[in-house]
Amino acid sequence: MIESTLHQVSRARSKTADLLALFLALSVIHGLYFPQELMIFGFALSSYVLLSHLNHKFVFIAEKNSAFGLTDFLLLGMILFSVLGVIHPVRVKDGLLEALRWGIFWFIYRLGVQISSDELAKKLLAQRVEWVAIVVAILGWVPWVSKVAGRLSSVFGYPNATAAFLGAVLLVYSRRKPAQIFLGISLLGTGSRAGVGLFLAVLTGQQLLLWIRTSHKPFSLALNQRFHVKKKLLGVYLGRLWVISLGIAGMVFIVFFNRTAWENLMSWGLTSTSWQERLVYYKDGLSLAWNAKGLPQAGGWLAFPTIQRFPYWTADPHSSLINVLLNQGAPGIICAVIWGVFTLIQILKTWGNRVLWKSEVELKEIKAQARAWSALAFLVLHSLVDADFSFSSLGFLFWMIFGSIRKRVKHPRYLFMTNTLVSDIWNRGMLLLSLIMCLFCGSVLLNPTLLERERSWNTKAVELGEKDPGRSIELWNTSLSWDQTQIRPRREQAEFLLRWGKTEIGLKAVEEVLSWQPLDLAAYEWAQSVVWEAAEVQRRTHPETANSLYHWVEDVPRRIEGRVVILSSTDRLLWQGYRDFKPSQHIRLLAEYARQRQLTQPLAKT
Numbered sequence: 215m216i217e218s219t220l221h222q223v224s225r226a227r228s229k230t231a232d233l234l235a236l237f238l239a240l241s242v243i244h245g246l247y248f249p250q251e252l253m254i255f256g257f258a259l260s261s262y263v264l265l266s267h268l269n270h271k272f273v274f275i276a277e278k279n280s281a282f283g284l285t286d287f288l289l290l291g292m293i294l295f296s297v298l299g300v301i302h303p304v305r306v307k308d309g310l311l312e313a314l315r316w317g318i319f320w321f322i323y324r325l326g327v328q329i330s331s332d333e334l335a336k337k338l339l340a341q342r343v344e345w346v347a348i349v350v351a352i353l354g355w356v357p358w359v360s361k362v363a364g365r366l367s368s369v370f371g372y373p374n375a376t377a378a379f380l381g382a383v384l385l386v387y388s389r390r391k392p393a394q395i396f397l398g399i400s401l402l403g404t405g406s407r408a409g410v411g412l413f414l415a416v417l418t419g420q421q422l423l424l425w426i427r428t429s430h431k432p433f434s435l436a437l438n439q440r441f442h443v444k445k446k447l448l449g450v451y452l453g454r455l456w457v458i459s460l461g462i463a464g465m466v467f468i469v470f471f472n473r474t475a476w477e478n479l480m481s482w483g484l485t486s487t488s489w490q491e492r493l494v495y496y497k498d499g500l501s502l503a504w505n506a507k508g509l510p511q512a513g514g515w516l517a518f519p520t521i522q523r524f525p526y527w528t529a530d531p532h533s534s535l536i537n538v539l540l541n542q543g544a545p546g547i548i549c550a551v552i553w554g555v556f557t558l559i560q561i562l563k564t565w566g567n568r569v570l571w572k573s574e575v576e577l578k579e580i581k582a583q584a585r586a587w588s589a590l591a592f593l594v595l596h597s598l599v600d601a602d603f604s605f606s607s608l609g610f611l612f613w614m615i616f617g618s619i620r621k622r623v624k625h626p627r628y629l630f631m632t633n634t635l636v637s638d639i640w641n642r643g644m645l646l647l648s649l650i651m652c653l654f655c656g657s658v659l660l661n662p663t664l665l666e667r668e669r670s671w672n673t674k675a676v677e678l679g680e681k682d683p684g685r686s687i688e689l690w691n692t693s694l695s696w697d698q699t700q701i702r703p704r705r706e707q708a709e710f711l712l713r714w715g716k717t718e719i720g721l722k723a724v725e726e727v728l729s730w731q732p733l734d735l736a737a738y739e740w741a742q743s744v745v746w747e748a749a750e751v752q753r754r755t756h757p758e759t760a761n762s763l764y765h766w767v768e769d770v771p772r773r774i775e776g777r778v779v780i781l782s783s784t785d786r787l788l789w790q791g792y793r794d795f796k797p798s799q800h801i802r803l804l805a806e807y808a809r810q811r812q813l814t815q816p817l818a819k820t
Contacts, residue, residue: 228334244371245375246610247370255318282640286320288553296312296315301510302506304511305699308512317651322610322614326613330620340386344393348393355400366400366403374406374409375607376404377401378406378601381592386586386615416588417588492532499536499540508543508544515541524788532599533602534602535547535550675693708727724745727741735801738773742804745763768812770801
């Protein structure tokens, strides 16, 4: 009876491992970066959880080793802070997607915990993960798959994200030498300096740690190995020679057939614009967090145009810390730091004790731990300087590995020990979350406009126009509070306010447009033209108001020139076209007309 039960449990865990591998394979499409793919994935995952529960085949928290702990509170907190960010948004849509992303990570972590006590299931999962990585690498070399500047990007569409994925898989599991070499060559083919550099650093640390832990062998085991070493010596040397030869051939292949990736890989100078740009991203990210007072802010990074000193565009700050600081705010950073410190303490306690291993089984266990933790360390370090968990497949891989090795490392005291009542409560909570995710993702997939409601508000505001000016302004304000990054509605609102005679509010709206496009000469031309038109209308009826508007128009060239004056030497290095950023003839001509209008201002009619 007991044997039969254990067999059923083992089969269930093997199915969970297969399911995790399947979801990982699906997640690598575009790295699960774009909203539509994220919605489909969230719907599929939450639907599986609900259906499994109805069939009584899935329980999140049942065993002692799957108790609800600090990691669960971290992931729950990230979901909560993401939702709270909608109260103080740059773009509401991004806050909801962040909550969905962290909800997915939580489910994946709990699924990983389900197989944490089954070595066979974990081995099966590792093999499946390796095959997924091999397929990703093969697709990257296919001629008709797009490459970024000649660099291998595969299904991710971004070379650095591909490098992070391949590097992590290489570290966590790759026993077949041909697979190691192929994945290693593909990692070089991405041309990712951070990916390759951090991979080599973590791999070196992994091997050093293993050498320290396994340097002293028990006498009986060492004696036993000595009898077999002579038989295997020739085979080992020949195997290493074959591996080295194939590795050199792979390097030659990269140099001659993927020269662009190799050149990018070799440009390690600290003066490289890539490094300098990242420093600017980090500095601007900290400035945005300061402006938001450390509060969670949905889509916080998207406000970067309002503080940039030179024109650049990026959809991501290239740092997980900055991402969390902006989206989940200071509370999110505090939670992440506390979790990281406690986890690191537990790792040091586990690996700090030089316990003498007594058998080959224990040696394999030590190596498995080292591989898993090195892969996690690689993903975390890479996320600090480049592609982070905004590529949700990387977060999927991280939390899957972390959950599956949870049993191996003692966590801090569980805040809730498992018993029937507590387990039931948390299982119901997880099912409630899966139901919410399923309904949310399903609704958005059926009606995508639910996340883009600002479009309907903008259309209605334009339609009402002069019929109901107050309602139009209200609709535009609602739309902009939902998504502050919209430029066209801002312009339409500003033009409408100036035509309506609301000069002060209209001029403020014009200034807001320029704050979102501070380095766009076309935006200055538009702003100068609409303010000029408003001044011409006010010229006869309200000369004082018109005079202030003319003065604003006259001041535009000076404002443009002032943007170049404040540039530092680094800014000028990164923005080679700063010399061309100067007032156009149209802007100068209109400024001169405005100056003359102020000198010939007519008296107001009585």
